[in-house]
Amino acid sequence: MLFQLVIIICIFTNAYASNKLVSLPLSITSLFQATYFYRNTTVPFSFTNCTGVNDADNSDPAENKLLKSRNASFISYSTEFKSLIDSNKTPKLIEQQPVSIPFAHEGGAYVPETNEVWFSANQLPQQNTNVSSINLTTNEVTLLNINNPINTPNGIKYFNSLVYVCSQGTKTIPAAIYAVNPTTLVSKVIVNSWFGYRLNSPNDVTFSTKISGKTFMWFTDPQVAYQQGFAGVPEYQNTVFRYDMLTSELRPVITDLITPNGIAFNQEETVLYVSDTTPTSDIAIVYAYDLTKDGLPMNRRIFSVSSYGIPDGIKVDKYDRVWTAEGDGINVRNSYGTLLGVILGYNLSSNGLISNFELKDNTVIILAQEKLWRLDLAQNVL
Ligand SMILES: *[C@@H]1O[C@H](CO)[C@@H](O)[C@H](O)[C@H]1NC(C)=O
Ligand SMILES: *[C@@H]1O[C@H](CO)[C@@H](O)[C@H](O)[C@H]1NC(C)=O
Numbered sequence: 001m002l003f004q005l006v007i008i009i010c011i012f013t014n015a016y017a018s019n020k021l022v023s024l025p026l027s028i029t030s031l032f033q034a035t036y037f038y039r040n041t042t043v044p045f046s047f048t049n050c051t052g053v054n055d056a057d058n059s060d061p062a063e064n065k066l067l068k069s070r071n072a073s074f075i076s077y078s079t080e081f082k083s084l085i086d087s088n089k090t091p092k093l094i095e096q097q098p099v100s101i102p103f104a105h106e107g108g109a110y111v112p113e114t115n116e117v118w119f120s121a122n123q124l125p126q127q128n129t130n131v132s133s134i135n136l137t138t139n140e141v142t143l144l145n146i147n148n149p150i151n152t153p154n155g156i157k158y159f160n161s162l163v164y165v166c167s168q169g170t171k172t173i174p175a176a177i178y179a180v181n182p183t184t185l186v187s188k189v190i191v192n193s194w195f196g197y198r199l200n201s202p203n204d205v206t207f208s209t210k211i212s213g214k215t216f217m218w219f220t221d222p223q224v225a226y227q228q229g230f231a232g233v234p235e236y237q238n239t240v241f242r243y244d245m246l247t248s249e250l251r252p253v254i255t256d257l258i259t260p261n262g263i264a265f266n267q268e269e270t271v272l273y274v275s276d277t278t279p280t281s282d283i284a285i286v287y288a289y290d291l292t293k294d295g296l297p298m299n300r301r302i303f304s305v306s307s308y309g310i311p312d313g314i315k316v317d318k319y320d321r322v323w324t325a326e327g328d329g330i331n332v333r334n335s336y337g338t339l340l341g342v343i344l345g346y347n348l349s350s351n352g353l354i355s356n357f358e359l360k361d362n363t364v365i366i367l368a369q370e371k372l373w374r375l376d377l378a379q380n381v382l
């Protein structure tokens with residue numbers, strides 16, 4: 001009897017192990033066979049409740065798989081996503097702090113000089129200046145001693161030998177974009193004002209070198225730090241800015257988003273992606289724009305809508321797939337916006353929230369608040 005029990009446990013364990021990637025047909029996103037189904041808005045898609053799924057005689061195979069995905073590491077909707085995932089690998093925990101110390105929140109910027117990925121801590125519950133790195137050779141995590149320290153850091157991007165860090169400011173210190181020398185760790189302010197108005201709280205930053213024959217820094221500047229209670233009253237509207245690296249001209253180029261957040265270009269810099277995220281009004285959209293020949297965003301359209309939570313960090317891989325940190329994990333879409341698969345986040349941190357991540361070769365560094373994970377893929381993606 002005991003022997004049989006052991007065998008049964010082994011079978012279950014193996015069944016679980018082989019369930020780390022669950023393949024779902026895209027049709028499950030638009031059709032349930034169950035007579036009753038119900039999605040509580042506080043849970044991800046996998047936790048949709050439908051009758052019949054536990055009943056072998058009366059169940060749709062797709063709905064059974066959806067149930068299994070509650071325990072999986074990945075949901076795949078495509079052979080393209082399946083070929084990204086190494087069947088022997090799940091996210092590996094690199095560093096863990098108490099839940100009260102969300103040290104791995106934003107950024108995710110690969111720095112070639114040091115073979116590190118830099119990232120910043122969450123400013124909630126406690127404002128801080130913490131920018132850390134993970135050494136990709138050793139997986140060692142280090143708090144960087146940046147001089148001068150950068151207040152309330154957020155999005156980070158490497159460009160031309162410098163690391164650009166969004167500083168959301170405080171009630172007294174103006175928000176800014178800093179550039180840090182990754183070798184000396186000396187920082188300097190690049191931008192902190194538009195005609196004397198303070199920036200709100202720069203959230204994420206990216207660069208273009210092919211648009212209009214110029215080098216531009218682009219950053220989102222939502223009023224998030226004020227809403228979160230650690231910055232002063234906004235002096236300017238929610239904006240996406242474009243900064244000319246040669247002439248220092250700073251121009252508001254998008255002023256009609258509610259909370260512009262993540263920002264990224266496709267490889268050819270012909271499409272700009274900006275996430276618009278307002279938790280209070282259920283706005284969870286990544287917009288795509290084309291660029292005029294003068295380098296202004298036009299033709300705004302909905303690229304994707306999150307099925308759970310808000311889209312935060314965006315990275316575009318070398319195949320122009322768009323990876324977005326959302327409420328259920330990292331959603332990977334092709335350049336047409338079709339969902340290919342999800343690296344599930346809800347078992348990676350206490351609140352399931354992944355704000356951002358970084359891609360380098362076949363590695364995904366996943367920033368999950370109090371935990372930092374490393375996933376090695378079957379394919380080099382960036
Ligand atoms: C939705 O789920 C939450 C917890 O996840 C629960 O508190 C709430 O009662 C649920 N609502 C409904 C209508 O089932
Ligand atoms: C899930 O479905 C079952 C069967 O219909 C129902 O009894 C239960 O209340 C549902 N739970 C939620 C959270 O909707």
Ligand SMILES: *[C@@H]1O[C@H](CO)[C@@H](O)[C@H](O)[C@H]1NC(C)=O
Binds near residue numbers: 068070071
């Ligand atoms: C998920 O995993 C947990 C713990 O390993 C297990 O107790 C539970 O039965 C599993 N649920 C499903 C639906 O496989």
Ligand SMILES: *[C@@H]1O[C@H](CO)[C@@H](O)[C@H](O)[C@H]1NC(C)=O
Binds near residue numbers: 346
């Ligand atoms: C993953 O998280 C979900 C939701 O919290 C939970 O139902 C499931 O059992 C977890 N799976 C594992 C293997 O911990």
Ligand SMILES: *[C@@H]1O[C@H](CO)[C@@H](O)[C@H](O)[C@H]1NC(C)=O
Binds near residue numbers: 103
């Ligand atoms: C920031 O770093 C300090 C010094 O190591 C540490 O005490 C604090 O918990 C960190 N905060 C976060 C949010 O990582």
Ligand SMILES: *[C@@H]1O[C@H](CO)[C@@H](O)[C@H](O)[C@H]1NC(C)=O
Binds near residue numbers: 115135136137138
């Ligand atoms: C990363 O680790 C390697 C191997 O120990 C070491 O040689 C290198 O200096 C480390 N990089 C940094 C930036 O500390």
